[in-house]
Amino acid sequence: MLGGGAGACGTGGESSSGKSAQTSAPALTPSEAVAKAAEDSADITSLRYRITGSVPDQGQLTVDAAMSTAPLSMTMELTMADQRAKGPLSIRFAGKAMYVGGGALDIRKLGRSANLDPDKLNGKSWLRIEPAAWGLISVDNQSYGVLPHQVEGSPIVQSTLLTGAKNAKKIGAETILGARTTHYRGTVTFDGLRAAQDAATDKASRERQTRSLDQFIALELDKNLIMDLWIDDDGRTRQFRMRGATYKMPVKAGEEPTVGDPVDMTVAFLRINEPVTVTTPSAGDTTDVGALLDAQTG
Template sequence: MTPVKAVAKAAASAGHITSLHYRVTGTVPEWGRLNAEASMHTAPMTMDMTMHATDGRYGGSRLEIRFVDGAMYVHRDVADSGKLKGASWLRAEPGTWGSDLFDNNSYGLLPRQLEGNPVVQSAMLTASKDVRRIGTETIDGVPATHYRGTVTSKGVRAARDAAPDKAARERQIDSLGQFSAMRLDGTLTMDLWVGDDNRTKRFRMRSDTYASKGGTVDQPLEIIDGEPLDMTVTFLDVNEPVTVEAPPADDTADLGELADELGTA
């Protein structure tokens, strides 16, 4: 099987993923080194993640975050427990995860690269024009074939326009949205490990990024160089039962209500 066909088969298999348990490691702009583990369900879209990062606004604190029924819940390890009036969780609505640049909303609690759906991200290599086979390796005890290629936004658009069927076109549309959301500057180098069952076992994304500053009356918006991205996602369990539930209501404070109280204080 050619590398192009193998990568396409893995992307098609990803379209049948309904639930996923996965691990994220690497270096993410503005957050430094991070380790995260998460479980997600695709219909409805829900996610539960625990993350540690060396930098970012939490400076190494543990973050637990959930997205359920259009709301986001964050554990008070990263919130002011005094303001939460003893509650363990903070609720914010709307909270959106796993979509694209315009729809995702984690209120800045997650790196934008982790706001994306890893199932969609894993299929980005189908837009590469130079995908090649690197060799055979073992991922968590399972043999896998390693592929590598480069991807650009122009390439994703071209793949979208040349898609052979509706499913492939929708994958490229989703890929383009998440490519934009990650603020990649130019070319993405992507590695993909595919098992004998034609399913993705792991993928790695490396790229320069861009950032922005300003955007106020005193300082016009300026696009600047960002920090490099080097992120690896490992699929641990696929299509196994996943339950992501909202925390108990009596242990949850609502961000909107807290804001109203502060506004009238």
């Protein structure tokens, strides 16, 4: 009786009919796997991530960053190709302010045309600028020219762009950051993302697709985006890569946009939903840019 009971209750044995009592979920198609990863991204409340690659007009870059979604805040160490000898640029977003410091800080380039006097820092290591915003809809972001447009967006939102690909396909199994993943690839287009937005059947999906479409526009792509996405066995994004030609807006009115340098960025999700605290520098080591501009312009 005990033996019979154990056989009846087991999940790994066979029934009296000889068929396995275990049932496995049907395998997801590439489009379904990508859509599920995008849906699950809504549950990410904090993220540590790394970016490597190149962006237009700036060249090679590396980024080590951590972010929190509630409240929205971020800490980043950004290294550009021409700044490696000086060390990374340190950036913090907290509240409605941005803090910038580090060996690569050049106050004269801040805001592209502010032309502030470096001597006005009075030996302080950090600049404070507000209002500033990062990780929002692109028209709401404001980093005063410190960040390339391509890294002003939230990587959580950028990871959902492959939902706009009609040709998503499975490349194969790969190990990423020690985790077993499935590699997918597809071509993302504006029309594809717009169609996905129109096809959304609920508010959450529409908002997600709207943010994805916005991030596609913010990348300043000439036409299409080639995107690779690595999804782990839990259905979550572990890494994605974005590649595509960009456009440059004309300097003179009436001229057509021209093709710019390509963007090629790989974003790795290092830690998900672990506590992230963004610490801002002390007031005693911070210079307010607004006050500097007021003093400079009278």
